[in-house]
Amino acid sequence: MDSTTEISTALPYLRRYARALTGAQTSGDNYAAATLEAILTEPSTLDDASSTKTALFRTFHGIWMSSGAPVDTEETGLEAAAQRHLALLTPNTREALLLHTVEEFSFDEVGEIMQVNGSEARDLVNIARQEMSNAVSGKVMIIEDESIIAMDLESLVGEMGHRITGIARTHREAVDLAGKEMPDLILADIQLADNSSGIDAVNEVMSDLGKCPVIFITAFPERLLSGERKEPAFMIAKPYTQEQVRSAVSQAMFFSSTETLTS
Numbered sequence: 583m584d585s586t587t588e589i590s591t592a593l594p595y596l597r598r599y600a601r602a603l604t605g606a607q608t609s610g611d612n613y614a615a616a617t618l619e620a621i622l623t624e625p626s627t628l629d630d631a632s633s634t635k636t637a638l639f640r641t642f643h644g645i646w647m648s649s650g651a652p653v654d655t656e657e658t659g660l661e662a663a664a665q666r667h668l669a670l671l672t673p674n675t676r677e678a679l680l681l682h683t684v685e686e687f688s689f690d691e692v693g694e695i696m697q698v699n700g701s702e703a704r705d706l707v708n709i710a711r712q713e714m715s716n717a718v719s720g721k722v723m724i725i726e727d728e729s730i731i732a733m734d735l736e737s738l739v740g741e742m743g744h745r746i747t748g749i750a751r752t753h754r755e756a757v758d759l760a761g762k763e764m765p766d767l768i769l770a771d772i773q774l775a776d777n778s779s780g781i782d783a784v785n786e787v788m789s790d791l792g793k794c795p796v797i798f799i800t801a802f803p804e805r806l807l808s809g810e811r812k813e814p815a816f817m818i819a820k821p822y823t824q825e826q827v828r829s830a831v832s833q834a835m836f837f838s839s840t841e842t843l844t845s
Contacts, residue, residue, distance in 0.1 A: 585625075585628055585634050588633075588634035588635065589618075589621070589634060589638055591635075592634065592635040592638050592639075593614065593618075593638070594803075595635075595685060596614050596617065596638055596639060596642060597610060597611060597614045598684075598685075598803075598817060599639070599642075599680055599681070599684070599685055600613045600614045600642065602680050602684065602816060602833060603646065603651075603676070603677065603680065613642060613645060613646060613649075614642065616645050617638065617641050617642040617645055620641050620644075620645060621637075621638070621641055627640075627641055631694065632691065632694060633691075636687070636691050636694055636695060639681065639685070639687070639695045640694060640695045640696075640697075643677065643695050643696055643697075646677070651673075651677075671710070671713055671714075672706075672709050672710075672713060674696060674698075674706050675706045675707070675709045675710035675713060676710055676714070676833070677696065677706075678692050678696060678703055678706035678707045678710060679706075679707050679710035679711065679714070679829055679833070680829065680833065681695060681696075682703070682707050683707070683823075683825045683826055683828070683829035684818070684826055684829055684830060684833075688700075689701075689703045689704045689707070690703070692706075692707070711828075711829075711832070714832040714833065714835075714836050719742075719743045719744050719835070720744055720745070720765075720766030720767060720835060721744070721745050721746075721747050721763065721764075721765045721766045721767070722739050722744045722745070722746055722747065722765055722766065722767045722768070722769060722831070723746070723747045723748060723749075723750070723756070723759060723760060723765035723767075723768050723769070724736060724739075724746065724748070724749045724750070724768075724769045724770075725749075725750045725751075725756045725768065725769065725770040725771055725774065725780050725783055725784070726749060726750075726751070726769070726770075726771045726799070727751040727752070727771060727773075727774045727775035728771075731771075731799075731820075732749045732751075735769055735827065736749065738824055738827050738828065738831075739769070739827075739831055742828060742831060742832070744767070744831070744835075747759065747760075747762075747763045747765050748762075748763075750783070751774060751775045751776075752774050752775050752776045752778055752783075753774060753776070753778035753779065753780075753782055753783040753786070754778075756770075756774075756780070756783040756784075756787065757783060757786050757787055757790070760787040760790075760791055761790070761791065764787075764791045764792065764794070765794060766794055766795070766835065767794060767795045767796070767797070767831065767834055767835055768784055768787070768794060768795070768796045768797070769796075769797050769799065769831070770783065770784050770796060770797070770798050770799065771798075771799050771800070772798060772799070772800040773800075780798065781798070784796055784798075795816070795834040795835060796816065796834070797816040797817065797818060797830050797831065797834050798816070798817045798818075799817070799818055799819075799820060799822065800817065800819060800820065801819065801820040802819075803817055803818075803819040816830050816833065816834045817830075818830050
């Protein structure tokens with residue numbers, strides 16, 4: 583593929599990464615747009631990278647860091663608590679964690695993106711895991727119609743110190759379950775057992791009971807990264823790895839993103 587095609591292929595995942603860092607689609611997309619503008623202005627930035635995708639993320643990281651990786655202190659509610667937590671994190675650790683576990687870059691590639699060596703990148707990821715796992719614990723609801731996956735998620739999240747409020751297989755079950763005990767985090771599949779939508783279920787829960795962080799799980803992430811509608815700040819693809827789940831759960835709990843998809 584030529585560089586233009588490679589950038590187009592990687593861009594949805596850069597936007598996902600940007601939203602996970604900022605917790606919002608608009609601000610994340612602003613950083614992604616600034617990255618594209620920088621590459622268009624100086625296309626030679628692609629020349630010395632191990633891949634076009636790595637160059638794209640490296641350019642983004644330079645812009646992100648030059649802006650001070652800003653922590654907004656004017657938010658209220660969930661966002662205010664999240665920003666207070668963010669201000670206490672060791673610099674660069676959250677970025678390294680997301681790049682390695684969610685975007686699946688190797689430690690050497692993370693180092694290339696962040697302009698450190700691979701060993702330093704590994705250390706940053708380990709620090710992030712420890713800091714984020716110690717920061718927040720809470721109640722988690724799982725919306726998943728595949729029993730084996732639901733049990734796996736329940737086990738993983740429980741091992742992290744969170745309490746599972748229950749597992750729902752359909753839209754109706756999800757709304758009823760949340761009505762009994764509102765969770766602090768929702769893990770939601772997109773397509774449910776009765777062909778109902780996990781997105782619709784989450785939106786109804788939010789409408790009735792208030793907002794909480796959400797991680798959407800889907801076998802087709804590219805369909806949800808089109809930029810044509812609101813997108814989740816946190817999303818992992820099937821088949822997922824245990825590290826992806828742990829990273830996404832810690833990140834979502836820590837950052838308390840409240841953005842959900844619309845129908």
